[in-house]
Amino acid sequence: MRAIIFESYGGPEVLQIIDIEKPTIKGNEVLVHVRACAANAADWHIMRGDPYLARLYFGLTNPKKNTVLGNDFAGIVEAVGPQVTNFKPGEEVFGQVITGAFTDFLCVSENSLSHKPKNLSFEQAASIPCAGLTALQALRNAGNIQPEQKLLITGASGGVGSFAVQIAKALGAEVTAVCSTRNVDAMHSIGADYTIDYTKDDYTLGNQQYDLVLDIAGDKPFADIRRIMKPSGAFCPVGGPGGGLLGSMADSLKALVVSQFLSQRVVLVMTNTNKSDLDYLKELIETNKVKPVIDCRFSFDEIPKAIHHMEQGHPKGKVVIFM
Ligand SMILES: NC(=O)c1ccc[n+]([C@@H]2O[C@H](COP(=O)([O-])OP(=O)(O)OC[C@H]3O[C@@H](n4cnc5c(N)ncnc54)[C@H](OP(=O)(O)O)[C@@H]3O)[C@@H](O)[C@H]2O)c1
The missing domain is CATH 3.90.180.10 (Medium-chain alcohol dehydrogenases, catalytic domain)
Known part of the structure; x- marks a missing residue:
């Protein structure tokens, strides 16, 4: 074979x-x-x-x-x-x-x-599996996202992001997707409430404040991202140019240490494969909540x-x- x-x-x-x-x-x-x-x-x-x-x-x-x-x-x-x-x-x-x-x-x-x-x-x-489980475990387990909470997702149009936008909507969150110009329509078509085009606007300079920032693109420092987090908000770094959690370990640990002195939280995700979460994703897909x-x-x-x-x-x- x-x-x-x-x-x-x-x-x-x-x-x-x-x-x-x-x-x-x-x-x-x-x-x-x-x-x-x-x-x-x-x-x-x-x-x-x-x-x-x-x-x-x-x-x-x-x-x-x-x-x-x-x-x-x-x-x-x-x-x-x-x-x-x-x-x-x-x-x-x-x-x-x-x-x-x-x-x-x-x-x-x-x-x-x-x-x-x-x-x-x-x-x-x-x-x-990999993208869906990462999105699910980052949102539900690490981020503890709740219905009607405000969520910002960077890297929203990629593999993990396209699942994260749909899973977050299925969990009842209000989703802002950060993507490039060519993906703006696609983000709305899978359920994003708002989009920010990163080629035109710096999402860390907006006025909105979020309960959770799911950072899949990993292109901004935590010090900048903190500005758009609510005082009780959480930051979940998922990926970036250096790779997943291992590649961005130094930045993630730095953010984690800094967060010990803040009311804002840093939560980490390392994808874990298990039947129960795969079954959960299967259910979301068979009920047409995620595609x-x-x-x-x-x-x-x-x-x-x-x-x-x-x-x-x-x-x-x-x-x-x-x-
Ligand atoms: N923690 C974990 O367990 C775990 C698990 C899986 C994946 N990951 C990590 O998560 C990251 C994403 O994985 P993926 O499979 O979703 O990757 P992907 O499918 O390649 O998606 C990458 C996304 O990043 C966006 N992007 C690229 N350059 C950007 C820039 N300069 N500024 C802002 N956004 C930019 C792209 O959007 P445009 O095309 O619009 O630029 C695309 O949406 C990777 O770093 C991966 O290693 C971590």
Whole structure:
């Protein structure tokens, strides 16, 4: 079976398609025949070994042998381990692994899977886990967003942002989406109440004050963002040019320390894959409260192009891969 691996850190040119053995299941694992996967910012950060802190996990000088890239997938259950209780062969599923999704078959713990939403294709379902879970856990768990609270989301038109806008609306918040000019209409079409075009206006200079700022773009210092937070407001840094929480660790920790002397709070999110939250997202999707926004699709052979596209930093929603 095919798998995308990389033997050294670098650009998309380090990615290779190789043949590997089909994995065998054990215990509580499910063997999934992958039908689609999705690209994430994490893929190019892992491919480049950037931030360096991530190399403690993936390999210091070179990636660990046969590290298969990719974390989001959707497919069909081929077989289940003896302790699996929630899935059976033939069922359609979607889920997330830390690495290993860019392949034809993968083994995954049953707690990292849910049944595919009935109203979605495999490609749409593969787009959900990383971005959808991050958006959900940042808003609901870290940010504790409540109905009618005012929320500002930066990076609102990307993978995480397009889920965050819709989930926040489903949770009853009033949403202001920060995006570039070409995405303003799209943000309103998925439910944003207000938009701020970052190419024209600095959102930290507005008069509105927010209960929660979900900062996915990570392009402004906390000292500036504080100006538009209510005295009891919360700031949740999710991403930025340096990557997720690991890449922006220094800035996030600085904001966290500063916030100890303020009434405003800094709350952090590190996405955690679990069946209960995947089920929650499935429910939002099947009740038409959330719909994945797909920017573009690539074939399996074109995964290096998909990763390059992600690395440019301007997808309109999710980038998906068909097998
Ligand atoms: N904490 C976690 O566990 C976690 C999990 C997943 C992702 N992340 C991080 O979250 C971030 C976003 O991930 P994603 O998958 O949503 O990425 P994405 O799909 O590439 O989206 C990036 C977004 O940033 C916007 N953007 C790009 N340059 C900008 C600028 N100069 N100023 C303001 N906005 C700008 C883009 O909008 P325009 O096209 O309009 O410019 C786009 O909406 C990444 O840094 C990723 O590493 C963190």
